[in-house]
Amino acid sequence: AQSVTQLDSQVPVFEEAPVELRCNYSSSVSVYLFWYVQYPNQGLQLLLKYLSGSTLVKGINGFEAEFNKSQTSFHLRKPSVHISDTAEYFCAVTRDDKIIFGKGTRLHILP
Amino acid sequence: DSGVTQTPKHLITATGQRVTLRCSPRSGDLSVYWYQQSLDQGLQFLIQYYNGEERAKGNILERFSAQQFPDLHSELNLSSLELGDSALYFCASGRLDRGTDTQYFGPGTRLTVL
Numbered sequence: 001a002q003s004v005t006q007l008d009s010q011v012p013v014f015e016e017a018p019v020e021l022r023c024n025y026s027s028s029v030s031v032y033l034f035w036y037v038q039y040p041n042q043g044l045q046l047l048l049k050y051l052s053g054s055t056l057v058k059g060i061n062g063f064e065a066e067f068n069k070s071q072t073s074f075h076l077r078k079p080s081v082h083i084s085d086t087a088e089y090f091c092a093v094t095r096d097d098k099i100i101f102g103k104g105t106r107l108h109i110l111p
Numbered sequence: 112d113s114g115v116t117q118t119p120k121h122l123i124t125a126t127g128q129r130v131t132l133r134c135s136p137r138s139g140d141l142s143v144y145w146y147q148q149s150l151d152q153g154l155q156f157l158i159q160y161y162n163g164e165e166r167a168k169g170n171i172l173e174r175f176s177a178q179q180f181p182d183l184h185s186e187l188n189l190s191s192l193e194l195g196d197s198a199l200y201f202c203a204s205g206r207l208d209r210g211t212d213t214q215y216f217g218p219g220t221r222l223t224v225l
Contacts, residue, residue, distance in 0.1 A: 032209075032210070032211040034213075034214075036216070042218060042219075043113065043115075043201055043216040043217055043218045043219050044154075044201065044203075044216040045113065045216070046213065046214075046215065049213060051208060051209040051210070051211065052209055090154065094211045094212070098156075098167060099144075099156065099212075099214065100156075101153070101154045101156075103153050104153065104154070
């Protein structure tokens with residue numbers, strides 16, 4: 001069975017510093033990968049997705065992620081965070097129409 | 112704005128009661144997914160409908176049921192409510208893109224069972 005591991009439940013980072021949110025999945029076959037963001041008291045919003053093609057995927061709000069098949073990872077990065085990036089971030093993987101979400105990583109932006 | 116609408120936004124009810132949550136997918140999307148989000152369980156997939164038919168089932172309790180109507184809106188029915196059913200309930204609508212659905216989430220319904 002496939003699974004998604006978000007290695008950090010919380011990540012504190014200073015404003016304007018870079019951030020990486022880690023995601024690893026377990027699957028021996030091709031998968032589709034997603035990152036969603038959930039701002040306080042809101043639903044999940046799609047940040048970016050990897051379906052095929054280039055392994056570097058650019059999303060909204062300056063985020064990007066790199067699909068690494070050999071390391072089964074799909075880490076999310078942003079070169080410079082803002083206070084408005086305070087949110088919970090979910091990595092998800094789909095295969096055969098089933099989607100599995102990671103437990104989420106809370107990004108805390110420190111002034 | 113994802114284009115997915117959910118009503119009501121908040122719902123407060125008592126144990127043992129029955130409630131219905133409603134979801135309208137984005138125009139053109141045929142799939143509707145239901146999720147439950149709580150602090151202890153995280154985001155749990157409940158059920159998926161595709162063009163009116165049940166497609167996949169997740170961790171949905173027998174007290175819960177759902178359906179998708181011909182106009183593609185969906186309803187999630189929760190009955191014999193317990194305190195532990197208090198949670199955020201999201202629906203998402205899906206559009207096929209290169210072999211998989213990309214899901215777009217609604218704003219959610221916050222259910223409080225007293």
